[in-house]
Amino acid sequence: MGMEYRKIHSCPNDCILYRNECEDLRRCPRCGLSHYKVKVGENDEIDEFTKEGPPAKVVWYLPIIPRLKRLFANIRKCDGLLRHPADSLQ
Numbered sequence: 210m211g212m213e214y215r216k217i218h219s220c221p222n223d224c225i226l227y228r229n230e231c232e233d234l235r236r237c238p239r240c241g242l243s244h245y246k247v248k249v250g251e252n253d254e255i256d257e258f259t260k261e262g263p264p265a266k267v268v269w270y271l272p273i274i275p276r277l278k279r280l281f282a283n284i285r286k287c288d289g290l291l292r293h294p295a296d297s298l299q
Contacts, residue, residue: 212271212275212276212279213272213275214269214270214271214272215269215270215272216267216268216269216270217267217268217269217270218232218244218264218265218266218267218268219264219265219266219267219268220237220239220240220242220244220265220266221242221265221266222237222239222240222242223266224237224238224239224240225237225238225239226268227244227264242265243265244264244265245261245262245263245264245265246262246263246264246265247262248262
């Protein structure tokens, strides 16, 4: 539909959003969980300080202003028929 959205990384416990000044953090300052998913294999060591792999949680932000502009951009037909309550005399 052409509507814009933004993906913002988030803490798995919903403590903070990793944006603006927190964008480069690798651990949550409140709970201490890793920003990125950690794979634990049989012989692999856990290294939570690396900046590799996908984020642990992603929030999709849908800005409201473009949606409101699109909603009210359509012009109603003025053909004398009552199609919407705003078309009535009262």
